[in-house]
Amino acid sequence: MTHNLTEKLVISGLRFATYAIVIVIGYILFDIIWHGLPVLDWRFLTEMPRRGGAEGGIFPAIVGTIYLIAGTIIIALPFGVGSAIYLSEYASRNRLTETIRLAIITLAGVPSIVFGLFGLGLFVLYFNFGPSILAGSITLACMVLPTIIVTSEEALRAVPKSFREGSLALGTTKWQAIRTNVLPYSFGGIITGAILGIGRAAGETAPILLTVAAFFLPRLPKSIFDQVMALPYHLYILATQHPDTSKVLPLQYGTALVLLILVLGLSLGAIITRSHFRRKYRW
Amino acid sequence: MVGQEFSNNRAIEVNSLNFYYGDSQALFDINIAIPRKMVTALIGPSGCGKSTFLRTLNRMNDIIDDVRLDGRIMVDGDDIYDSKMNIVTLRKKVGMVFQKSNPFPKSIFDNVAYGPRIHGTKSNSQLAEIVEKSLERSGLWEEVKDRLDDSALGLSGGQQQRLCIARALAVQPEILLMDEPASALDPRSTTKVEDLIGELKKDYTIIIVTHNMQQAARDSDHTAFFYEGRLVEYDETSNLFTNPKEKQTEDYITGRFG
Numbered sequence: 214m215t216h217n218l219t220e221k222l223v224i225s226g227l228r229f230a231t232y233a234i235v236i237v238i239g240y241i242l243f244d245i246i247w248h249g250l251p252v253l254d255w256r257f258l259t260e261m262p263r264r265g266g267a268e269g270g271i272f273p274a275i276v277g278t279i280y281l282i283a284g285t286i287i288i289a290l291p292f293g294v295g296s297a298i299y300l301s302e303y304a305s306r307n308r309l310t311e312t313i314r315l316a317i318i319t320l321a322g323v324p325s326i327v328f329g330l331f332g333l334g335l336f337v338l339y340f341n342f343g344p345s346i347l348a349g350s351i352t353l354a355c356m357v358l359p360t361i362i363v364t365s366e367e368a369l370r371a372v373p374k375s376f377r378e379g380s381l382a383l384g385t386t387k388w389q390a391i392r393t394n395v396l397p398y399s400f401g402g403i404i405t406g407a408i409l410g411i412g413r414a415a416g417e418t419a420p421i422l423l424t425v426a427a428f429f430l431p432r433l434p435k436s437i438f439d440q441v442m443a444l445p446y447h448l449y450i451l452a453t454q455h456p457d458t459s460k461v462l463p464l465q466y467g468t469a470l471v472l473l474i475l476v477l478g479l480s481l482g483a484i485i486t487r488s489h490f491r492r493k494y495r496w
Numbered sequence: 497m498v499g500q501e502f503s504n505n506r507a508i509e510v511n512s513l514n515f516y517y518g519d520s521q522a523l524f525d526i527n528i529a530i531p532r533k534m535v536t537a538l539i540g541p542s543g544c545g546k547s548t549f550l551r552t553l554n555r556m557n558d559i560i561d562d563v564r565l566d567g568r569i570m571v572d573g574d575d576i577y578d579s580k581m582n583i584v585t586l587r588k589k590v591g592m593v594f595q596k597s598n599p600f601p602k603s604i605f606d607n608v609a610y611g612p613r614i615h616g617t618k619s620n621s622q623l624a625e626i627v628e629k630s631l632e633r634s635g636l637w638e639e640v641k642d643r644l645d646d647s648a649l650g651l652s653g654g655q656q657q658r659l660c661i662a663r664a665l666a667v668q669p670e671i672l673l674m675d676e677p678a679s680a681l682d683p684r685s686t687t688k689v690e691d692l693i694g695e696l697k698k699d700y701t702i703i704i705v706t707h708n709m710q711q712a713a714r715d716s717d718h719t720a721f722f723y724e725g726r727l728v729e730y731d732e733t734s735n736l737f738t739n740p741k742e743k744q745t746e747d748y749i750t751g752r753f754g
């Protein structure tokens with residue numbers, strides 16, 4: 214009897230925790246969509262901001278964020294996947310590589326403002342890139358690298374050793390074995406991890422605050438050495454730095470909704486990619 | 497030891513081979529000469545070093561960290577542990593079939609074509625020919641010829657193992673190493689794989705690890721008995737089974753241990 218009661222209490226407790234989370238998230242989503250949707254029209258999406266962002270659209274911030282996402286992918290993917298392949302396939306397991314692995318995992322827990330300051334110090338100032346798409350993308354890439362490396366390593370490790378042995382026994386080189394009989398099967402996992410990591414980074418303010426984001430820049434960048442506006446930072450400005458924040462409240466909601474759609478779109482892309490590859494390669 | 501009758505016709509010659517996993521020695525002073533186009537069976541209790549020995553012959557142990565080896569292994573007159581030896585060439589010549597069949601998650605066709613493709617055969621008609629021949633040799637062609645594009649993972653266990661044999665044959669090896677190829681199969685598939693080995697020995701030198709005494713006695717020309725990392729006895733199979741010279745061999749084949 215008491216066992217039964219405990220069981221019931223535990224289940225209700227767990228259910229409550231789950232529902233509470235769903236309700237909170239649902240409320241946030243609903244609030245943003247409800248207030249943001251009316252603001253969202255073609256002009257809001259495609260026009261330049263005016264009067265310090267108090268009027269007009271958010272076009273340059275959307276473009277800026279997309280550029281930053283693209284830049285981050287271009288930089289982080291080859292380095293992340295490359296080092297994951299090295300760590301899991303080539304490097305022998307010794308104290309040095311274990312330390313490297315630990316360092317990478319620790320890096321994932323470093324607060325994003327620290328990455329921002331690091332990017333400011335190294336890329337903006339020391340390498341003299343200035344606040345720019347380049348500096349911002351590298352900083353964001355540094356931030357998502359741990360996620361990409363760890364998830365890629367997991368995806369590589371999920372491929373049975375017997376596939377590698379089977380290839381090698383047929384006279385392939387190690388790289389041929391990896392390229393033809395490991396990477397294709399782990400590709401889904403790698404891409405999923407990368408997209409999820411980058412999706413999260415795309416919404417971050419701190420790392421771009423000091424390395425790329427412009428307060429108000431109503432034109433598009435001409436090169437990777439230009440500054441851009443970016444959605445998260447724009448939102449932060451509208452919400453906190455504006456003389457009359459309540460007046461620009463609808464714009465905040467609109468910006469938040471666009472950012473949300475972008476990030477959720479990336480996650481959705483990740484989910485689709487994953488299920489596609491799951492179906493293609495099963496063993 | 498087996499006499500001189502095949503001294504000119506040795507596929508493999510092993511001299512004073514010692515093998516170590518880190519600090520623990522797995523093989524002790526192995527000397528053996530393996531004749532061409534015959535079946536040599538490796539028997540012995542579990543953990544006596546049969547797989548380790550087999551994997552020294554195509555250098556598959558190289559991929560394990562922290563292993564060491566001394567002695568000399570000649571394949572076709574080439575010292576395979578010489579620094580000039582090309583491992584790719586060696587592994588093309590010395591094919592391997594694993595204990596647990598390991599079809600790749602690709603189509604049946606792509607599994608068999610995998611090796612030739614990597615080694616540079618591009619023409620589709622040539623590949624198709626190799627695939628058909630290899631599947632025929634492994635006795636699988638009739639069963640799969642209408643579904644070459646299906647995933648290899650849909651095959652039964654026995655078919656999967658014969659597919660792996662076809663995949664090994666497709667790179668045209670001279671020597672086939674088989675590590676208990678039938679141990680994970682049901683009796684009927686086992687028979688098929690064993691029959692296949694009898695067929696293949698016309699064209700290949702086969703070295704097979706087996707737990708099954710009947711199979712060793714029936715299918716092999718020579719048998720090597722390993723015990724605790726040493727090669728205890730090596731002889732023509734008929735001699736070794738009817739008239740073992742060593743007490744340990746006798747105990748093992750009569751089922752007193754192992």
Ligand SMILES: Nc1ncnc2c1ncn2[C@@H]1O[C@H](COP(=O)(O)OP(=O)(O)O)[C@@H](O)[C@H]1O
Pocket residue numbers: 517522540541542543544545546547548549560
């Ligand atoms: N990768 C390995 N690392 C360390 N020891 C190993 C490894 N593989 C096998 N061994 C050891 O080497 C000995 C021989 O093993 P193995 O060649 O697999 O024997 P068999 O195939 O005859 O059963 C065993 O004692 C085993 O524990």
Ligand SMILES: [Mg+2]
Pocket residue numbers: 546547548675
């Ligand atoms: Mg074994």
